[in-house]
């Protein structure tokens with residue numbers, strides 16, 4: 001599958017949710033869609049799933065617009081953080097509808113996952129706890145086997161052990177049925193090892209789109225006494241720096257630097273990188 005957007009914009013009245021977003025996702029991989037609250041992730045995923053149209057620009061899934069095209073939408077399963085299912089339905093009715101909608105639906109997998117998450121077929125959606133609702137979303141997303149399966153923070157109410165179960169099941173599902181997964185999450189450290197590729201949105205714009213291998217390769221965290229760090233990063237490509245109490249941390253892009261006396265150089269974790277890259281505006285408030 002290939003998703004391609006060109007100068008995608010979405011405004012809600014005066015509010016701009018996406019600004020000139022041009023991005024391409026292709027192939028079978030697990031992609032992290034990251035960014036702070038309000039960055040535009042959900043808006044992008046909704047347009048991609050055909051929920052509504054962009055204000056301008058283009059979006060194509062295998063060369064077709066997702067809006068009002070069932071050929072496209074049956075290939076996309078979008079599980080949102082809430083309100084996925086009609087409250088009056090029972091779980092078995094939700095699964096029956098999903099089976100009709102998704103051509104690659106795996107009934108045995110759905111049955112298996114119901115047991116794993118200890119859900120009862122006759123329970124009504126409106127009677128489910130937050131965690132149980134999330135579990136139902138996860139079951140539908142995984143059993144859909146949709147070539148593009150999207151999870152937008154699907155873990156609301158799930159405890160740590162069930163979140164860990166979700167990550168294991170996701171990986172298993174990906175191995176059994178390789179496809180494109182797009183995941184939006186704020187619990188980056190928990191899941192970052194599953195990502196092959198990461199896109200970071202910031203204020204409706206694309207800040208970065210790289211493979212996780214490139215990210216690890218390209219970004220270094222340098223810390224130590226301010227004067228030592230300042231000396232070390234002089235003339236280097238610094239993409240973020242913060243100072244506090246005589247200490248400094250800097251993030252370098254595409255540079256080589258080794259740890260020395262008083263200077264700590266390390267790879268930077270994805271969660272920290274997202275925080276550093278999207279922090280500037282907060283600092284300048």
Ligand SMILES: Nc1ncnc2c1ncn2[C@@H]1O[C@H](COP(=O)(O)OP(=O)(O)OP(=O)(O)O)[C@@H](O)[C@H]1O
Pocket residue numbers: 012015016017035036037038039040041042043044
């Ligand atoms: N239906 C809507 N009406 C008006 N404004 C909206 C609507 N949907 C989103 N927005 C605005 O668009 C911007 C992007 O929101 P969006 O939900 O896409 O962000 P997000 O990255 O998914 O955030 P979060 O991590 O908090 O879920 C925000 O400023 C939000 O207020």
